[in-house]
Amino acid sequence: MIAPSRVMARVAWLIVIAAFFIFFALPVIWLLLAPTKTDAQLVTGGPLAFGSWHDLRLAWDHVAAFDSGIIFTWLGNSAVYSFSALAITLVTAIPAGYGLALTEFIGRKTLLTITLIVMLMPSAALVLPLFLEMNAVHEVGSVWSVILPFSLFPFGVYLAYIYFTSSIPKDLLAAARLDGCSEAGVFWHVALPLARPVVALVGFFSFVGNWNNFFLPLVMLPSDQAAPIQVGLNNLLASTPAFNPVAGGADLNFNRPELALTTLLAIAPILVVFLFSQRALVSGMLAGATKE
């Protein structure tokens, strides 16, 4: 026999959790269903009803045809910027984390402190200063003005640092040195093969951050052809009648279902990363600030 007050507590628990479940999940579910409907159905039909495959196909055709397929250009740009920056991040951050963790040099502690501060500082705070810098050296509009700042990823350095200090036995490195391995050899042949988990983790976080970044490419890349998808969403918003009735006429085939489908395409790569590496992402979030 369970006391009535405990039953009440359980019911209250369920209600609160269910309410937040709906709050967090409903927008995602709505977004998944919206492209299967016509714009009229979105307004009049049940919000959680499935439309039809035919309408999804139609929305897809409209998205593909929009402005001669510029949406795919944007997605391609996002991929180029994100993956290029990801590559440079890995090549710079993993050795840096190793150097900070397992070698001694003057200024090591200072560099570590600066890394922490830049990592915790919101990245948006640096966007306009970066723009002014790039403008002074006439690099605004070049893809490097986005890729190189993306590549600076102190959080990745910190994750690698934590990993190398905690998971690589120093004896192992010392043994390799005794065997005549050079410092570069120790890193390449001993430490790096053991560091695969943290390489994946840094890669995920860097990719997600770069793909979702809006502010930096918005200021650096004024050309519509060079925009990544996040900036493209902004441009769509300004030029289609979905939220902007006066902008109508540009393309009447592009309305709310098409906008929802484009949003889905924009988040699809990140959603995939989240679904397949949930455990790694969560452990990384905790490691970001876990000492004990």
Next chain:
Amino acid sequence: MALSLKVRRAGAPATPARPPAGDGPRRGRAGYAFVSAYFALLLLFGVAPTLYAVWLAITNSNGQLVGLGNFAQVLGDYRFFPAFANVALYLVIWLVVLVVAVIVLALMLHGRLRRASSVSRFVFYLPGALAGAASALVWMFMLDPSVSPVAWLLHGLGYSTFADVIAPQRLPAVFAIMAFWTGAGGWIVVMYGALNNIPDELLEAARIDGASALRTAWHVQIPLLRKWIAYMLILAFATGTQLFVEPQLVGAASLGEVSDSWSPNQLAYQYAFHANNFNDASAVSIYLLILGLAAAALVVFRSGLFEAGQ
């Protein structure tokens, strides 16, 4: 990862073995080689832009030093205080909701029905994938009474059009909802992890003493989470001061109803892009940079969460 850290502590030798004599300088040079590429990026895209912005902020368009003139001038701009006031109000709402909801949800999910708890944490965390422009767009659909799945709720609150929902007095709350939707899940996961670090014996002792779940939460668990709560609040505050994407997108869809310099970062953007006034843009950026730097330094040096700060 947290686990492996413990392993190291247990197995670490009392005195670390010294490298053989003569090895020091060689390893020292190797250290520089490992960090050099990252260090170059840090200088070029972290330190240099900051210093250049400081230089622009204390000079005029002819490159002459003007001291703090630009800082005073932007303070006098009629858009400056409203922008900071908007963001201040947004921050109050967002931080209060964040701290209450994250603590309550993490406590509720802790130690119950393992399966339901892990599914819930994942669902709460998932919207984090939609950061940036995508989340703002999704919420514009959610808040548009003509297509929203909760249109009944919006109508019930007396809003019949999207323009009603994004009326100026409601914008801080609207942006707080967007921020909460994308950001809270991550913090729930972090807080849940921190709760797992509290020794079971402590909770057991409280239970034997007859403390209810509520009293245990208030007197044992929440005080032990203090460090993490402070960390969350400071970082959320710092990120919140930089608000840009959401007001930019909502502004684009509002037909001019929402100011294009609603937040301080937007104001700096307006200076740079529409007035071509890089000096004043830098002055506003420096104000924001100081807020971000101060918050980050506070966490690094005072929270005790990071090794290098001690």
